[in-house]
Amino acid sequence: MVSDLTVSGGGTTRVATEELSAHAAQLRDFARATQGVRMRLAMLDGAINPGLLAMIDAPRSAGRANEIVDDCLPSLWFSAVGAEALATALDAAAEAYGMADAASEILLRSMAAKLAHTVGLLWPFVLAASTPLAIFAAGAWQRASEEQRHDALAWVTSHRGPLSDPRFVEFVRLAVSSADEFGAGAAGSPWEVTAVLGDEALGILGFSTTVATVTGIARMTGNLTETPVKVEARPAQTVDAAGSFAAIAERVPEGEEQIRIERVAVPDGPDAYFVYLGGTRDGSLLTGGEPFDMASNLGALADDSRLEMGDAGSKRALHAAMLAAGIGPENPVAFIGYSQGAAVALDSANDEIFNVKAVYSLGGPTGEITVPDGVTYLALEHEEDIVPAAGGVHRDRDTIVVRASAFDGEEPRSAGPLPAHALAEYRETSVRLDSSHDQRVRDFAADLQGMLGGATAVESQLWHARRVAP
Amino acid sequence: MDQILELQRNAIAHELHRLEEAIASLPALAHGEWLGPAHTAYLAWLAKVHGDAGAVCDRLRIALGAARQSVETAAGC
Numbered sequence: 397m398v399s400d401l402t403v404s405g406g407g408t409t410r411v412a413t414e415e416l417s418a419h420a421a422q423l424r425d426f427a428r429a430t431q432g433v434r435m436r437l438a439m440l441d442g443a444i445n446p447g448l449l450a451m452i453d454a455p456r457s458a459g460r461a462n463e464i465v466d467d468c469l470p471s472l473w474f475s476a477v478g479a480e481a482l483a484t485a486l487d488a489a490a491e492a493y494g495m496a497d498a499a500s501e502i503l504l505r506s507m508a509a510k511l512a513h514t515v516g517l518l519w520p521f522v523l524a525a526s527t528p529l530a531i532f533a534a535g536a537w538q539r540a541s542e543e544q545r546h547d548a549l550a551w552v553t554s555h556r557g558p559l560s561d562p563r564f565v566e567f568v569r570l571a572v573s574s575a576d577e578f579g580a581g582a583a584g585s586p587w588e589v590t591a592v593l594g595d596e597a598l599g600i601l602g603f604s605t606t607v608a609t610v611t612g613i614a615r616m617t618g619n620l621t622e623t624p625v626k627v628e629a630r631p632a633q634t635v636d637a638a639g640s641f642a643a644i645a646e647r648v649p650e651g652e653e654q655i656r657i658e659r660v661a662v663p664d665g666p667d668a669y670f671v672y673l674g675g676t677r678d679g680s681l682l683t684g685g686e687p688f689d690m691a692s693n694l695g696a697l698a699d700d701s702r703l704e705m706g707d708a709g710s711k712r713a714l715h716a717a718m719l720a721a722g723i724g725p726e727n728p729v730a731f732i733g734y735s736q737g738a739a740v741a742l743d744s745a746n747d748e749i750f751n752v753k754a755v756y757s758l759g760g761p762t763g764e765i766t767v768p769d770g771v772t773y774l775a776l777e778h779e780e781d782i783v784p785a786a787g788g789v790h791r792d793r794d795t796i797v798v799r800a801s802a803f804d805g806e807e808p809r810s811a812g813p814l815p816a817h818a819l820a821e822y823r824e825t826s827v828r829l830d831s832s833h834d835q836r837v838r839d840f841a842a843d844l845q846g847m848l849g850g851a852t853a854v855e856s857q858l859w860h861a862r863r864v865a866p
Numbered sequence: 867m868d869q870i871l872e873l874q875r876n877a878i879a880h881e882l883h884r885l886e887e888a889i890a891s892l893p894a895l896a897h898g899e900w901l902g903p904a905h906t907a908y909l910a911w912l913a914k915v916h917g918d919a920g921a922v923c924d925r926l927r928i929a930l931g932a933a934r935q936s937v938e939t940a941a942g943c
Contacts, residue, residue, distance in 0.1 A: 419893040429888035430933075433881045437937075440877045444870060458871055461878060461943035468936030471929045472885075478926030479892075485922065 401828060404494060406796040406836035411494035416486050417833040423483040427476040434472035441465050504570060505789060512574035513581040560780040560808070560816050562801075569763070569785035575606040604700035604764060611694045611705060619681040620691040622706055623863040625713040627655070627720065632857040637848050638670065641841065645758060645826035648734045649674045650819055653858035654688045655714060657721045660851045666726040668847045670854070671718060673710075673737025675759075675819065687713045687861045688736055693761075696739040697787065700746070700766055711740045713861030718750060721857065725751055730847055734758040734819055735783055738775075745771050754843050758822040761787025767795055774840045776825060778802040780816035796836045800825050875941070882937045889930060 404411040441462065449459050540548070614620040630653060637660065638644045649656045649672060656672040676693055678686040687709035695708030723729065729752045731741035738760020745752040746768050755767075757775040761783055767773045774796040777784040780803060790797055802808070802825065808815035815821065829837060
């Protein structure tokens with residue numbers, strides 16, 4: 397069984413499951429069809445009237461048919477109005493659903509923030525109790541052979557169930573969004589001061605500040621360091637234009653190349669570009685040759701902070717590739733990013749170097765990243781995927797958040813410790829997005845189609861980025 | 867005369883076919899089946915505020931039944 401898609405955000409409090417949206421759309425289609433039948437029968441009734449039938453000496457059955465048609469017009473009118481009323485009731489149900497959902501989210505976030513602050517105040521005791529264990533675990537990992545590390549990861553994979561439990565995923569989402577309150581508590585800041593400095597008030601403290609602080613500390617120990625990057629283009633080729641969510645998801649690069657740029661030739665204006673970004677290639681804390689690594693992951697999440705961290709390697713690689721591809725501030729750009737690629741894409745949209753119109757995220761940890769005005773943003777997330785949850789709660793009310801179960805109670809198809817985060821699973825879910833009846837999803841799809849402007853072919857080019865020695 | 871009667875008969879039969887198609891495309895909700903429990907709770911809340919969606923369903927079914935039967939009869943005349 398394929399589970400429902402749940403759509404929220406898009407500037408409204410409405411939360412609609414695909415079932416509600418589909419029923420409302422069907423009822424409105426029915427109302428239009430019934431009104432059409434009624435209008436045409438009314439015209440027939442007017443054209444072939446009793447006077448005409450009497451004049452041509454028509455049989456009684458024709459007169460009877462004429463009377464019955466006349467009688468059924470009010471029933472048809474009421475059927476159309478009734479269907480419209482039901483569709484409106486479903487919309488109102490979606491609004492009520494959304495308001496209840498938003499209220500519970502505010503309550504949960506508030507409770508989580510206070511709890512995190514309290515735990516932060518107790519941090520010296522927690523630190524004292526947990527430091528020996530942490531030191532022992534870190535030491536064991538450092539001393540472990542490749543085989544032992546592989547065995548440890550295999551153990552995590554074989555016990556991956558809790559990591560993909562939607563309840564645990566929601567817990568992580570709230571915990572991440574409360575990281576700044578925890579930090580303020582650990583620093584001894586009173587709750588009242590923390591609340592004023594936090595995201596909801598002055599925005600001096602916040603998720604990005606916490607990530608920037610952690611990244612800065614890691615850099616002092618030689619981890620997560622940044623380097624210059626270089627990009628190299630592969631030969632361009634002409635391919636079919638990707639005109640659906642499914643086709644777009646298929647274009648996300650996953651091999652050696654991390655970036656794909658597709659140019660749509662526009663006869664009467666600047667060319668449009670679809671820019672695809674893959675996910676994290678290297679999960680190590682130590683920086684190597686791969687710019688789509690953990691240093692870039694945290695760099696992209698910290699970029700919203702007021703602390704100066706410098707741009708992530710993957711973001712600099714993206715900008716270098718886009719400029720080399722000839723993309724200027726006049727060219728409309730749509731970003732499609734998977735995982736880290738989504739965070740880098742949204743982060744780049746904030747720089748306002750390029751004319752970004754839309755961002756489509758597949759499992760991106762982007763909840764706490766600012767969505768700039770004028771950019772439409774759709775975030776597709778699996779309920780069992782911990783990676784988008786690691787980006788915190790979506791603070792931007794205009795973000796269209798689409799959630800779906802990747803497995804729906806069945807055994808995960810993808811291997812690895814986080815099967816719900818697999819790109820293959822997001823490609824499957826993108827297929828379902830194409831048949832969504834939700835107006836917000838349809839409008840987003842129309843925006844992307846508008847950028848294609850009816851083009852059937854595009855020029856596609858893959859780009860490989862690598863880190864180089866400073 | 868035959869042409870006018872033929873026109874009337876064809877037009878009614880055609881509209882009957884369209885109406886049947888429209889009825890077949892209606893969601894289960896309009897046929898009296900309810901959505902899942904989560905939605906039922908919100909529809910119940912709506913019933914208090916905006917009137918009973920179930921009653922709208924019932925009236926819609928009655929009106930549809932009458933319209934369908936009328937057009938069927940007219941097509942058979």
